[in-house]
Amino acid sequence: MQNMNLFEQFFYYFNQNGSYVLSQFIRHFLISAYGVLFAAIIGIPLGIFIAKHKKLARWIISIANVIQTVPSLAMLSILMLGLGLGVNTVIVTVFLYSLLPIISNTYTGMIQVDQNVLDVGKGMGMTKFQRLYMIEIPLSVSVIMAGIRNALVVAIGITAIGSFVGAGGLGDIIIRGTNATNGTAIILVGALPTALMAVAVDWLLGIIERKLDPASKVSKS
Numbered sequence: 001m002q003n004m005n006l007f008e009q010f011f012y013y014f015n016q017n018g019s020y021v022l023s024q025f026i027r028h029f030l031i032s033a034y035g036v037l038f039a040a041i042i043g044i045p046l047g048i049f050i051a052k053h054k055k056l057a058r059w060i061i062s063i064a065n066v067i068q069t070v071p072s073l074a075m076l077s078i079l080m081l082g083l084g085l086g087v088n089t090v091i092v093t094v095f096l097y098s099l100l101p102i103i104s105n106t107y108t109g110m111i112q113v114d115q116n117v118l119d120v121g122k123g124m125g126m127t128k129f130q131r132l133y134m135i136e137i138p139l140s141v142s143v144i145m146a147g148i149r150n151a152l153v154v155a156i157g158i159t160a161i162g163s164f165v166g167a168g169g170l171g172d173i174i175i176r177g178t179n180a181t182n183g184t185a186i187i188l189v190g191a192l193p194t195a196l197m198a199v200a201v202d203w204l205l206g207i208i209e210r211k212l213d214p215a216s217k218v219s220k221s
Helices: 006-016 018-052 054-069 072-083 087-111 115-123 128-165 170-179 184-212 214-220
Strands: none
Touching: 006 018, 006 184, 018 054, 018 087, 018 128, 018 170, 018 184, 054 087, 072 087, 072 128, 087 128, 115 128, 128 170, 128 184, 128 214, 170 184
């Protein structure tokens, strides 16, 4: 491998370790997805709640902002003290960093719903819960999806450093490359799929976001 150029080294490593790279790719994506999923389960209801109780909005979003300012490696180290090494530490880290975009986008989407539309629903005899799931959530779902999209793209980058706490993923391959004598090709084997994953996720969720946008449905009709 030492006598090969970078291009040849890249494909040689990929050819010899393809199944390992694929397993780490899947592991990397699942860690990111689980963290964002848990953040969505907490963050979306919380965003809806603070949209109804605006006095709490500034405090909740400020707390999420403070979490966001902590460097990811420092966050991993802090959580490692309580959770130990492994996947759970990275999932919790991703969860914490995903809260801000999901909460803030849910809040923004909810408060942007036209009050006149809500008044019409109220005039039709809808309860608060009916207005929520039949009017407010459908009209704000594209904004909420934008928050999830941003959170997942960021999560993929955070998961790459999760290998420092033994979580696996494509970061493991990158670390192997940094420890190797001529490891540039190995670093690329880990880094390129990570970048492609982020681009693909951003693209796919962007399509879903546009399809969920009420404006796009109106224009088609």
